[in-house]
Amino acid sequence: MACNLDGMKIASWNVNSIRARIAHVTEWVAREKPDVLLLQELKGSEFPALTFQELGYESAAVTQKTYNGVAVLSLHPIETVATALLGDEADTHARFLETRVQGLRVVNIYAPNGNPIGTDKFNYKLAWLDRLKVKLEHWLRDGTPTVIGGDFNIIPEDIDCHKPSSWIHDALFQPEPRERYRTFLSMGYTDAFRSSHPGETGQFTFWDYFRKAFETNRGIRIDHFLLSPSLAPRMTACHIDKAPRQLEKPSDHTPIVLELH
C-alpha cells in the first residue's frame, strides 16, 4: 500500500493541561515542525484549534472536562476514523483517537493510569488494554501501515525506570499491564524507541514533579510508539526530546519523536 511518508516526523507529548502548556507547545511546534503531533492529557472541554491553525496545523480532538483528552495535529489533512475505543459503551473517558493521515493510520492513546492497584481503576486499566488489543489485532489483519502513539502508562521493562524497587507498588509497573505490552510486541508490533536504542539505560519520558526527579534523572519510559510490521521498516529514527522538560512550569512528560521514510 503506497503512502508518502518520506521525511515524515511524528511526535507524541503528554502536556498535562493544554491550557497551562499552550506556550510550551506552540513554541515547540514552531521550532520542531512535526508533520503530526499527538497530545494527551488536555484536561479541558475546549481545544485551542485556532491557535494551531495559525501555525498551519489541522487538528482533531476528543475532549473532556477536567480529565484526559487527546488531540492529533497535522500539517496534512486529517481523517477522523474513531473517537472512542470499542468494547465498553459505558466508558466515556476521552482517551482514544484513530485518524488517517497521508495513508497512514495514526492512533493516539492515553491509557488509564490504574493507580492504586487492587481497585476498580486498576481493573479498568487492564480491561482498557484488552480492548486495545482487539483493535491491534484488527489493524494487523488489514495491513495498513499503522502507528499507535501516546501515553501507555506502562513501564515495559526494568531498564525503563531508574530503580525498579521504587515502582513495585505502582500500577505502571505491575506484571499485568507489562504482560499486555509484551503481548502487543509478540503480536508483531515494534516499540520504536527501544528497537532503535536496544539496552540503553536512563532513557525516560516522564519524571515526577517532586524530589528533584528530573534533575537526578529518576524517571520512567511510559510514552511509546508502536509500529505495525508494515510500518516498522520505514522508521529512520526515534528519540526523546528532553528540552521541554527543562522549561519553567513544564509538563511532567516530554515529547517522543518518530521519523519515517
Added chain:
DNA sequence: ATGTCGCCTCATAGGCGA
C-alpha cells in the same frame, strides 16, 4: 506516607487525579 502540579468547586482551601 511523602513529595508537586493542575483542575474543579457546596470556591480563596480542600479534594481528586496523576
